[in-house]
Amino acid sequence: MSVLARAPVRIDFAGGWTDVDTFAKESGGVVTNAAITLYTTSELSLGGNRIRLHAEDLGDHVSLGSPAEIVYDGKLDLHKAALNMLPVTGGIEILTRSEAPAGSGLGASGALDVALVAGLATCRREVYDPEDLAELGYHLEAVELGLLGGRQDQYAAALGGFHEFRFEGEAVVCRPLSIAPTSARDLREHLLLVYTGQSHFSSATHERVWEAYARAGSTVRRALGAIRELGLQATVALEAGDWKQLAEIVDENWRHQQRLDPTISTSHAQGIEAAAREAGAWGLKATGAGAGGCLVIVCPPDSRQGVAAATGERGARTLDFDFDFGGVVVREYDDALGHE
Numbered sequence: 001m002s003v004l005a006r007a008p009v010r011i012d013f014a015g016g017w018t019d020v021d022t023f024a025k026e027s028g029g030v031v032t033n034a035a036i037t038l039y040t041t042s043e044l045s046l047g048g049n050r051i052r053l054h055a056e057d058l059g060d061h062v063s064l065g066s067p068a069e070i071v072y073d074g075k076l077d078l079h080k081a082a083l084n085m086l087p088v089t090g091g092i093e094i095l096t097r098s099e100a101p102a103g104s105g106l107g108a109s110g111a112l113d114v115a116l117v118a119g120l121a122t123c124r125r126e127v128y129d130p131e132d133l134a135e136l137g138y139h140l141e142a143v144e145l146g147l148l149g150g151r152q153d154q155y156a157a158a159l160g161g162f163h164e165f166r167f168e169g170e171a172v173v174c175r176p177l178s179i180a181p182t183s184a185r186d187l188r189e190h191l192l193l194v195y196t197g198q199s200h201f202s203s204a205t206h207e208r209v210w211e212a213y214a215r216a217g218s219t220v221r222r223a224l225g226a227i228r229e230l231g232l233q234a235t236v237a238l239e240a241g242d243w244k245q246l247a248e249i250v251d252e253n254w255r256h257q258q259r260l261d262p263t264i265s266t267s268h269a270q271g272i273e274a275a276a277r278e279a280g281a282w283g284l285k286a287t288g289a290g291a292g293g294c295l296v297i298v299c300p301p302d303s304r305q306g307v308a309a310a311t312g313e314r315g316a317r318t319l320d321f322d323f324d325f326g327g328v329v330v331r332e333y334d335d336a337l338g339h340e
Contacts, residue, residue, distance in 0.1 A: 002044065005118040006330075008160055010156035012032070014233065014285075017209070037321050043119075047091055048091030105294050283297075
């Protein structure tokens with residue numbers, strides 16, 4: 001038996017960082033995001049007597065004789081953690097790939113979490129709701145591997161579409177946004193997604209931000225409070241189809257985001273940002289933690305080509321995408337018959 005699981009990455013419009021438990025359990029986080037048609041895929045084949053793990057986009061490979069040999073050593077740890085959480089009997093081969101650039105800040109690791117647990121659940125003949133897959137994916141990173149981060153990536157990957165996510169203690173409230181297909185197409189014409197060419201540095205950045213957050217009255221606390229409110233405002237702008245207002249919210253979110261840590265914006269990204277604004281961008285922000293990765297840019301449709309050209313001259317690469325409304329998808333194949 002072979003299984004293919006595919007999960008989308010996301011664009012966050014506002015509220016990112018407030019989905020991390022450190023903030024959410026104290027103040028309640030809000031993130032508004034949309035899944036997009038850049039995917040992370042896991043292909044799983046049962047059989048044999050070894051565990052073979054591959055990350056095609058990274059060029060990493062691990063071969064193990066049994067689950068007892070699994071050690072978290074920085075090499076394909078997400079794959080290993082998924083197998084520890086959802087073990088299978090006998091041998092298995094797992095091949096993963098991502099269409100998002102390395103370190104994009106688009107939540108590719110969260111999408112990989114979901115693709116891995118969804119695929120393994122199917123191998124085990126277990127059925128989970130999308131929200132359950134999102135929580136399993138989050139558990140994989142936050143509990144099994146002890147990595148610091150939020151929940152928005154896994155939920156966007158599992159559910160797809162446009163959502164306002166509220167993070168209230170251990171609970172996550174998922175509200176699908178009311179956006180007509182025509183409105184989604186119009187929004188797409190007002191957006192550019194560019195990759196700066198630099199990987200973002202989320203783990204080190206996260207550590208510094210949450211150390212500062214622990215200090216009462218810190219700038220970080222005030223910035224996160226403002227970012228949370230912008231998550232709520234982004235929902236209103238999206239449902240109203242007010243893209244100029246959305247651009248202002250995205251822009252303000254970026255200003256507060258940069259207050260979290262001096263490394264959130266690199267000099268290279270600042271050059272790309274300046275070029276985008278000069279070419280007519282209404283507003284922009286880094287996706288993910290910042291410090292490299294991608295920028296999502298809101299601009300009038302007649303400026304898109306000029307903004308793409310201007311940012312390209314500064315070393316950015318425009319990524320083609322649309323919105324994904326399906327979330328994680330799993331297909332099962334019978335190797336002997338060669339069909340689904």
